[in-house]
Amino acid sequence: WRFVADLDERNYGLTEEQCDAAFPGYWAEIDRAVEFRRKHVGKVKEEDVDIGWRDDGVVRAMIYNRQLYIVEAKGVNDLDYHFRSLGILHQIHRAISSCTDPIPDIEFSFSVDDMADPDGDTATIWAFSRLPHKKKQWVMPDYNYWSWPMDPGPLHTRDDNNSSPVVPAAPSPLSPRDFFSPTSGDRSFDAKLPLLIWRGANLNDVRDSLLRVTAPNPPWADVLELNWLNASELQSRIISMPTHCRYRFVVHTEGRSYSGRLKYLQNCHSVPFLHRWEWTEAHHHLLIPEGPDQNFVLVERDFSDLEPKIQALLDRPKEARRIADNSVRDFRDKYLTPAAQACYWRKLFKGWASVQDFTPSLY
Structure with a gap:
């Protein structure tokens, strides 16, 4: 057996043996967390999953006899936290219910904030991403592997003079790979616009640097800041994710912490540009910055080397296409598929259970 994306991308019930064959090396962050507990902290105790230290955006849950239970939830009536919590719970439930392999009984807590533990490094918590020194955190797939709680269609606002933020529409049950059929913007690489695309709010130094480097409006860039409080400007500047995929070069920037x-x-058949990152997601160790398997282009955090690296790929379109092909091979058609996420969740359950020092009690 071998994994074929067109056949197996939604095969949520792969066995552990199939998961290992299909997605080799994907579990590095889980293995790191397990090793850290064993060597430096000791096993996870019941008090480690207590969520009394945080007021919002956190859920305590349990898997018991293959059933998923919510033990406690704090602050998830907030619209954003609500959709994020549902996205995580749905993924966990799908990973359990789709598989016939044994599922361990575990109790755990997870944060749905961009920063799981913004004020310290003491919490043993499942998080979307982590800083290198926050070794107690366990990295899980984030909520938008299930859905992103904003419709890519018309935005819902009151009027141009109102200062209230844009209200997101109901979430669509889309996975990242859903966007990229031939009818939704994933055109032939050679037919893509020979430009670098970026839209976003100016939240930090790296985004400010990108805006500054592209402020002269060079012929290779389509970079614009979004002001989420200015509805009329937003309507003229915002573009959908499928539209991003019509560009040959796409650039990623961290946000408040990581960026989803x-x-x-x-998942675009484009060349991803990433600045040197601080926040680690579950698949970051699979990024290859050079060599025959290069699947992205690494630039400095201040984007000082962005223009020469863009120009080099404009001058060598075959090299650009090779990087885009590698990115599709490694991510769209392998590690970012919904099947891979289900496998990752079950590996997370198993890894957590291996260092859990208590037996969950249903009542």
Whole structure:
């Protein structure tokens, strides 16, 4: 047996043996977390999954006899946290219910904030991403592997003079790979616009640097800042993710912490540009910056080397296409498929269970 994306991308019930064959090396962050507990901290105790230290955006849950239970949830009535929590719970439930392999009984907690533990490094928590020094955190797939709670169609606002933020529409049950059929913008690489695309709010130094480097409006860039409080400007500047995929070069920037856009950009048949990152997601160790298997282009955090690297690929379109092909091979058609996420969740359950020092009690 071998994994074929067109046949198996939604095969949520792969066995552990099939998961290992299809997605070799994907579990590095889980293995790291397990090793850290064993060598430096000791096993996970019941008090480690307590969520009393945080007021919002956190859920305590349990898997018991293959059933998923919510033990406690804090602050998830917030619209954003609500959709994020549902996205995580749906993924966990799907990973359990789709597979016939044994599922361990575990109790755990997860954060749906961009920053799982913004004020310290003491919490043993499942997180979307982590900083290198926050070794107690376990990295899980983020909510938008299930859906992103904003419809790519018309935005819903009151009026141009109102300062209230744009209200997102109901989420669509889309995975990243859903966007990229021939009818939704994934055109032949040679037919793509020979430009670098970026849209986003100016939230940090790296985004400010990108805007500054492209401020002269060079012929190779289509980069614009989004002001989410200015509805009329937003309507003229915002573009859908399928439209991003019509560009030959796509650039990822970290946001408040990590940014969920990366996996969507990697699903384009385009060349991803990433600055040197601080926040680690579950698939970051699979990024290859050079050599025959190069699957993205690495630039400095201040984007000082962006223009020469763009120009080099404009001058060598076959090299650009090779990187885009590798990105599709490694991410869109392998590690970012819904099947891969189901496998990752079950590996996370198993890894967590191996260092859990208590037996979950249903009542």
